[in-house]
Amino acid sequence: MRQKPAIAALRSMRSAPPAAASAVPVVARLSANENPLGPSPKAMAAAAAAIPTMHRYSDPNNTALRTALAAHFDLRPDMVLCANGSDELILLIALAYLEPGDEVVMADGTFVSYVMRTGMMAATQKKIPLRNGAHDLSAMAAAITPKTRMVLICNPNNPTGATNGAAEMHQLLAAVPDDVLIVVDEAYIEYATRADFPDMISELRGGRANMIVLRTYAKIYGMAGLRLGYALGDPAVLDYLSKTRPVFDVNALAAVAGIAALSDTEHLEASRAQAAEARDLYVERLTALGLTPYPSETNFIAVPLPAGVSDAAVVAAMAARGIAINALGAWGLPGVLRISFGTPAENILCLDALRDILAAQ
Numbered sequence: 012m013r014q015k016p017a018i019a020a021l022r023s024m025r026s027a028p029p030a031a032a033s034a035v036p037v038v039a040r041l042s043a044n045e046n047p048l049g050p051s052p053k054a055m056a057a058a059a060a061a062i063p064t065m066h067r068y069s070d071p072n073n074t075a076l077r078t079a080l081a082a083h084f085d086l087r088p089d090m091v092l093c094a095n096g097s098d099e100l101i102l103l104i105a106l107a108y109l110e111p112g113d114e115v116v117m118a119d120g121t122f123v124s125y126v127m128r129t130g131m132m133a134a135t136q137k138k139i140p141l142r143n144g145a146h147d148l149s150a151m152a153a154a155i156t157p158k159t160r161m162v163l164i165c166n167p168n169n170p171t172g173a174t175n176g177a178a179e180m181h182q183l184l185a186a187v188p189d190d191v192l193i194v195v196d197e198a199y200i201e202y203a204t205r206a207d208f209p210d211m212i213s214e215l216r217g218g219r220a221n222m223i224v225l226r227t228y229a230k231i232y233g234m235a236g237l238r239l240g241y242a243l244g245d246p247a248v249l250d251y252l253s254k255t256r257p258v259f260d261v262n263a264l265a266a267v268a269g270i271a272a273l274s275d276t277e278h279l280e281a282s283r284a285q286a287a288e289a290r291d292l293y294v295e296r297l298t299a300l301g302l303t304p305y306p307s308e309t310n311f312i313a314v315p316l317p318a319g320v321s322d323a324a325v326v327a328a329m330a331a332r333g334i335a336i337n338a339l340g341a342w343g344l345p346g347v348l349r350i351s352f353g354t355p356a357e358n359i360l361c362l363d364a365l366r367d368i369l370a371a372q
């Protein structure tokens with residue numbers, strides 16, 4: 012059968028190696044930026060209560076969830092579109108807006124889905140090197156041409172954890188033509204600490220039509236396995252985007268758990284506090300090893316290894332001890348490790364193992 016070259020060129024997840032390429036069972040999974048506290052008890056109770064009715068399709072419009080999210084953000088419900096994870100929204104956005112050869116401006120060293128999904132549409136990727144782990148927004152603005160259709164920004168950035176502030180973000184927004192879509196992926200925003208973190212939702216409230224903000228329940232809300240994400244944006248933009256979406260996209264358990272999770276500020280605060288404590292520990296201990304991690308405002312940290320030390324070898328040695336972390340070569344950052352924060356005990360285990368492994372290099 013004829014294959015589409017842009018899709019055939021993608022790496023198949025079916026042939027991807029297991030998370031830890033080792034026979035040793037994983038004792039600390041610090042590779043997927045999940046919340047070690049687990050989901051909110053309120054979200055669990057809501058999902059459990061919906062189990063007896065899961066023979067019914069969910070509401071295709073997700074009216075209750077969108078209404079709850081709209082109230083949470085002081086937006087109108089038609090400015091919210093829910094999907095089966097924000098990763099799916101990245102796919103749908105690429106599908107909805109890109110033709111072969113269209114230019115997409117993104118960072119070099121950001122979330123891999125942007126590369127995969129815009130690549131899938133045979134778009135031309137203009138990858139702009141990071142600056143101290145964050146997007147170089149002025150260089151990204153300068154890379155825009157009449158062929159540019161989309162600018163993708165991950166703030167805070169995965170995999171470095173670094174952020175961009177409001178002033179530089181507003182300069183970028185001013186430089187992007189009205190007919191170019193700006194996608195701002197804020198998967199980790201709840202962990203961000205800087206006082207001048209850009210408020211993109213107020214841009215949407217103010218009527219900006221060429222921007223989609225992406226959020227997820229997979230990170231601080233601890234619901235990665237349930238699959239729930241959403242886009243915030245202009246009603247007409249989301250209406251158009253929704254045409255690409257499978258009808259019963261969000262599962263019934265996620266739809267009710269998502270509403271319940273929004274009310275659990277205690278879980279949110281505890282998750283934020285645990286990540287902040289872990290971040291301090293990692294910064295202190297990695298610095299003591301002579302390493303200079305990227306400035307993280309997330310639930311993970313990225314750290315360049317000393318010159319000549321193989322990231323793949325370190326990741327394999329960690330996996331042999333049952334600790335799953337990531338090497339960022341495939342993300343455009345060779346020689347850099349990314350470690351998701353775990354429980355306090357997992358973090359100590361990881362840092363002790365890393366110290367010993369690096370000492371043996």
Ligand SMILES: Cc1ncc(COP(=O)(O)O)c(C=O)c1O
Nearest residue numbers: 096097098122169198227229240
């Ligand atoms: C920046 C970023 N965006 C989107 C996603 C996808 O999240 P979801 O689980 O909602 O699909 C991730 C997951 O790691 C991410 O890091």
